[in-house]
Amino acid sequence: MELHSVIIQVGLIFLLICKVYCMNCDRMSVNVMKPKNINDIDRYMIAIHGNPKSYAPDQRYNVSLKLSDDSRVYKKFKWFLLTAEFENSEQQNGHAGKFDIVYGADEVLATFSKFCPNTIVETSEIPKTEVQVYWTAPPRESGCIVLKATVIESRENWFSEDGRLTRKLCEESADQNVQPERLERCTACSEAKYEVAFEGTWTRNTHPRHYPSDVWSTKFSDIIGASHARLHSFWKIADYASDGLKELMETESIKALESELKEMSQHIRTIIKARSLQYPNITQSTYSVFRVDSTNHRVSLISKIIPSPDWFVGVSDFELCRSNGTWLESYTYNLFPFDAGTDDRIGYTSPDPPNPNSVPKPIMEITENNPNDPRSPFFSEEGERMNPIAKLHFTRQRLYDKPCEHGEDEDAAAPAETECETTPWTPWTRCTSLCGPGMSVRSRNYTQESSLQYCQEELIQMRECIGDCNNNRQGSQQEGDETSTATEVHIYLIAS
Template structure:
């Protein structure tokens, strides 16, 4: 009998525990006024709960202002409770059980009027029972994937008269599924277009004291945009991506606006995930609003592109798009303009542009820079992305397509023959296009030679942004050392520098060791108009200190000392010089 009694007690305890647990999980917190013994009255419309700036949706992670206001000029209340309830879903571990999703975080705005509730988990209530006609609190919306949230309010005129729920005192908000411009569209894992494409990227900076005045650096000469860096690539390659850790090269890029390591990391993947490295010149004050151009190729396999531009100074903030799909509806995207907002690389915990270096340890994943921040030292204090000016814009434009026949899977021998045929066809097509030059005025030829698949270790040429749209040139190279006669420790002479015309992505007259290996390399010709109106050679007088000691000319067997020649000309051409 004793054993049966003990067994019954255990069963009763288990049943009671489960029942209480179920009640706790499904219990809506008690929001009645302290000391009240009455039931709530039906809302009469004199008090209203509202979320400022939105009616029925929320942007994940954003900060909102929630308020209770009197709709007339003569109604007042003493007590209140504002609570948040999350959506529910089936527990994947137990299909019979429902679990509540996170509803976000409610916080007091003024601790003199509101405090965290002791009775409800996600709620705030009055700090003191003073008479008031309105109250304002903060609500930090949950991250994406938490569905809809219900905000409820209780308003008490006194212990006996109080209201709760109903349409004036309840707001239901669901996640805004629309995405900012700089979030990639859905990837196309089965791109069916066989033609190759050439794209032009144009980055235009907007970050300035006028557009983003809060905590903008005092020194106008300090802010700058780094070089535009990125790649066209396949679906397996990741340069940077939200919720992922960045590489050491990207860390240097985001923190110091130094792209050297990042470019090296991209080059290492050319041919194994990367088709083209993208590079464009960065700008500083007073040219921060000047466009930056870059060009790249895409094909059936490499139909995504990723780029980034670092903000300097900043902790580790940058702009950009990642894994952006160009093969949409199995055709090449014609043109698109994207507005860019800051991302956080997760390596520095600074909160403002000029914050001291604070290493994030352990390293965090890439995420949006904290918008609607509670920190007054943040440029985004109480700023919603909807109210924020973009920091830049990126224009994607299809310049040209190259027709390619789709190759079906065949045997190894047949595939080898087809590859050979395709290569010859491609060479002939390229030759025809090169000979065409600028015959079609609507096709700009300012192509940047950043496709490094055929030139291992070659530094990409950068297009001079000041050159013409139809007559593109590279940036000027460094000045040649001063050349002249040294007398009494002084040399008066001349120095020269050069740049190269770009035709279809090739620097014309620039020595390329790979050309000698290919007897059938097409010859590029600069249009006559470009030669006449845009010089590729500059010379000027120079005066430098020098040594009077004569230099010994080193002559080796089979080699003789020759006079220097004009850049891009044969050894038989006349030397470009001016009289001393």
């Protein structure tokens, strides 16, 4: 009789477990009445704090399911589902990371699904604009993970796994301390457009030794750089810092260095600029886009570490062209500090002023034993390798097919270009005065609206004109007339 009772209990436990795990995972917790919305797929997004391009094994991340920052509508959702899966559907060993609920808020909005493993769903139908959870990445050699989400505003309007509701993360590659092989000659026929993300990783946790006591002062300066031809990087190890680089180290301003890059325009394709990162956002990412071609296939850029005497992070002659004539699809590279050689002080901050008589030194890499001085925040008596200060994530966005002509002129410099591209000037407007002095105006716009954030191109021009009193016309200077003399006023629009 006792054996029979045990068998019954085991059977009930099996049925209970099977109810959760043996059934097919139905990701639709609500009976919707219409197909999913595919017209506004970027309304909602999966956001990960710091916007990482890859995951570090066993590291915990703050993941949000929310209304997109650039959404044109303000909506709330009642139901949702967030899950993590292996990109390889046949992979069964291990788990695709683990979710944890964020507690401590006035209302806990998320809970674990009773039917789908490793899945988070809503706790109630309370309308919400954002839900936050923790996700711990899987162990090493787990491959790529895909986060997927479904958001349901109502039974008639819902979104699932399109656009930003799917997020792919792959494990950090082992070669992130090694640059791609540099080529003497790039044979790519196409041109490529890249996004570069500068991600800060410099914190008290990653670099505890002598970390600045005033955490609010920690910062990466504006990023400045260029895509350029071979042998035309604006900085190199063992070279001396240029005047523009020295000014960046002393004043945190990139203006002089940008001017130097413009003077090298015959060897540059795109000037790269991105905004600074400052605490408490120092571990987030800042972005820029640029283009490369078979002549200008390398990238160099820098950002000053603040506070510091003259330390910076960056890359010099970073190669994006492959030996087979194609362009890298993506690449992540760790950044470690360099000393610009313009200030001989050791620590992040020093009570002593800079020595005006110090002799400039060549640019050098800072390591755990260079300088071999215990006052250095990166010094390690055991020779332990330091953590990276920042990371660069290169992502190819687009290819532009070009005629494949590699001849005598293949090394000729391509015209310089920045991503601050503008439309052509409009024709001059007619004179504002019917008789006597007036004004005429012409304008142009950026081809990309985002350029307003960092570009400083001239967008409006005005010039004086004279209305024709004799003929009582709108103005003697006709639309598009370039022959009349006029005094021009140049206006630059700069986003605040």
